[in-house]
Amino acid sequence: MNSTNTAILGLQWGDEGKGKIVNYLAGNYAAACRYQGGHNAGHTLIVNDNKIILHLLPSSICHTDSLSLIGKGVVISYDALFSEINEISNFTSGISERLKISPACVLIQPYHQLIDLYKEKSNSQKTIGTTLRGIGPAYEDKVARRAIRIVDTLNENKLRSLMEETLDFYNFSLEKFFGKEALSLEKLIEENLAFGERIKPMLADVSMLIRQLNSEGKNVLFEGAQGALLDVDQGTYPYVTSSNCSPAGIASGAGCGPLDVENILGVVKAYVTRVGEGPMPTEIFDDLGKRIAKIGGEVGATTGRPRRCGWFDGVLMKRIIQTNSISGLCLTKIDVLDELEEIKVCKAYDSINEDSIFGECMNLEDAVPVYETLPGWKAPTKNLKNFEKLPKEATDFISYIESICGVPVKIVSTGPDDLSTIVR
Ligand code: GDP
Ligand code: IMO
Ligand code: MG
DSSP states (O other): OOOSSEEEEESSSSOSSHHHHHHHHGGGSSEEEEOSOOTTOOEEEEETTEEEEESSSOTTTTOTTSEEEEOTTOEEEHHHHHHHHHHHTTTOSOHHHHEEEOTTOEEEOHHHHHHHHHHHHOSSSOOOOOOSSSHHHHHHHHHTTOOOBGGGGGOHHHHHHHHHHHHHHHHHIIIIISOOOOOOHHHHHHHHHHHHHHHGGGBOOHHHHHHHHHHTTOOEEEEEEEEGGGOTTTSSTTSSOSSOOSTHHHIIIIIOOGGGOOEEEEEEESEEEEOSSSOOTTBOOSHHHHHHHHHTTOBOTTTOOBOEEEEEEHHHHHHHHHTTTOOEEEEEOGGGGTTOSEEEEEEEESSSOTTSHHHHHTOOTTOOEEEEEEEOOOSOOTTOOOGGGSOHHHHHHHHHHHHHHSSOEEEEEOSSSTTSEEEO
8 A cells, every 4th residue: 555644534433443454554654643532542453363452552553663653632641551551561562662752742630530420420411421531621621721731740840830720620620519529739749740750751752753754755654533423523513522533633633734644544334333422313223233233343442332333324424525635445344244134325314405504513413314225245254355255245335335425445344353454
């Protein structure tokens, strides 16, 4: 595959198989870079027959010849970062030398995780079904200009004055609004300083590192977390995450220019899934939905929650592809549909004009899908490596997805491991 600066990002509600694709492609790139989200992500890779689930580390981390970068748009929990580094060190060596982290990353503090939990459990607040990782509250602090960034943990005086101000705000919320205990300033300062000491050797100017690699003729792979329909601006608001998972997030989150990303590939599953609350017009409520979930192993990689399943939504995909400069698709998990008699694809909405202003707001509650029903292939595609070996009904399905989405399917995935990948 042509190696230019490339982005791999999900176009649905997450869990499209981004981790597998990034790990598969990473060997062709000098570095891979996470640019948004935090340890709410769960990216699954198979490396040397081991199943590895990454939350914060880029999915290139097992490639010993590549760098793994975490850009300033990512929010970092210090406990999660170091426990993941420890865990993944069982599978690969030299992580601390190959992992470069922006000192501008905002830190997820213990109070963010508590507020996330108390808000989700509260009867008076809307339930989003978050991962309870403190992601939303941490991003709230960033835009409210009171966040503590990694760089602040390197200077005790600066940290103390920031933490005093911020903790005043959070202890007021914890005690007065949620009726919980206040947190200790000294304990937080101690933990943050210890984190600063530990992370210091991994800090780097990630923006300039990308520039430098490019100037040497080397290329970078940008790895999205979540998916475009969970993007805070483009997704099914308010049932979204708190960052820009779409290509718009790359420039701000990695620290490069929008034109530096030359190739943007969207990862889509052959059907859709969703974890947490929020509309999903093509949701399958009967036993078939449960059957697809069982065959596809659709259980959240981060929270272990069951994923809701539905048919491929061509209306939403077409819009997301058109508004995000997506040049091609990686279609994953077609093998999950192997046994089905027929397969549906949503080609329009009955009650909502897909071009209307409602798409701008993603008001999908009343959307009634109109389906094209395609014959199933009822033959195993699992682990197939050649496009020519796919049954005709499967290639017809792929052609239909291409026609409805308006871009080519460049990679087809037929199983969780790297070998089960077809590059066209
Ligand atoms: P991500 O968050 O987009 O990286 O996706 P997840 O790792 O959360 O979920 C994708 C799941 O599907 C993981 O369990 C993968 O191992 C698995 N997977 C990825 N590609 C395929 C595929 O083509 N076929 C099958 N059967 N499983 C796949
Ligand atoms: P990957 O990268 C699927 C969902 C949560 C919830 C909403 C907001 O593995 O695709 P948050 O904790 O981010 O504030 O939760 O977003 N969500 C994901 N769903 N895959 C993910 O990541 C997700 N990360 C967050 O379930 O609905
Ligand atoms: Mg996932």
